[in-house]
Amino acid sequence: MYHRVGEARDAQEARYAISAANFAAHMHSAAQAGYRAIGIDAFIEWLQGERSLPEGALLITFDDGFRGVREHALPVLEQLGWPFTVFLVSDQIGGENVWTRGTNPHADTYPLLGADEIRDMQKRGCSFQSHSRSHVRLPTLDDGALLEELRGSRERLSTLLDDDVRYLAYPFGQADERVEAATHSAGYTAAFATQPGFNRPEVNRYRIRRLDVFGTDTAAMLLRKIRLGSNDGSLGNMLGYRLRRVANRLAGTAR
Incomplete structure (x- = not known):
């Protein structure tokens, strides 16, 4: 899970x-x-037992729909021939990430993809899905507002893309059982959270796990995160994991 691709102005943005x-x-x-990237539909089909995946399959996602994804990430991913997914805030297409000012009124905002840019990227192998209408904290909404936030985004994006929008990424990663139920009622077949870990076929389709990639992560840290299924890509965490595996093997031998 990535967000904005571009320079960070301070340590807080670098996350x-x-x-x-x-x-x-x-x-x-x-x-x-x-590793090789796969498309979001292929990943969901694998979860449903409808297809197999090659070893080292990755799903690459970007939340929010920043223009920097088009400027900086798209050329790299096109060169590799890798598909990817962007979760869009439907009411802010062509705008900026103004929701950040809800917690920090002085926060800088950055441009988001416009409709023409989105359609062009769609033709070039990018899948666009929903990140709600306004990037609100979904559990705080009443039932009517919650359904409108989810259904309204799906309908608007489906019209823009001339394609069915089937997947949601929860804003701020926040969801509860009521939000999961509303997501299903709004017509989504799966939803992505922000909890780390490995996705097995039995994973809750409305709580699919993702690894949070930070701007400060080196390439080596990213690979450790992937191997561990953890947001902690430190060398110490990797060494601890290997020591635990050795200890478990020794314990098994002793028995």
Whole structure:
């Protein structure tokens, strides 16, 4: 899970903004390590037992729909021949990420993809899905507003793309059982959360896990996150994981 691709102005932005050079290093390192990106439909079909996937299959997603994804990420992913998915805030297409000012009135905002840019990227292998209408915290809404936030986004994006929008990424990663039920009622067949971990076929289709990639992550840290299914890509976490595996094997031998 990536967000904005572009330079960060401070340490706070660096959590969710990765430089173009670092993003390219991430993708090329993943390719060299034997990973390959797949499309979101292929991933869901695998979860449903309808197809197999190659070893090292990755699903690459971007939340919010920043213009920097088109400027900096698209050329790298096209070069690799890798599909990817962008989750759009439907009421802010062509605008800026104004929702950040809900928690920080002085926060800088950045341009989001416009309709023509979205349609062009769609032709070039990008899948666009929903990130709600306004990037609101869904559990805070009453039932009517919640359904409108979800259904309205899906309908508007389906019209824009001339294609069915089947998947949602929860804004801020926030969802509860009521939000899951509303997501299903609004016509989505799966939804993506922000909890890390591995996705097995039995995963809740409305709580699909994703790894949070930070702008400060090196390419080596990204590979460790993938291997561990963890948001902690530190060398210490990897060493601890290997020590635990050795200890478990030794314990099994002793028995």
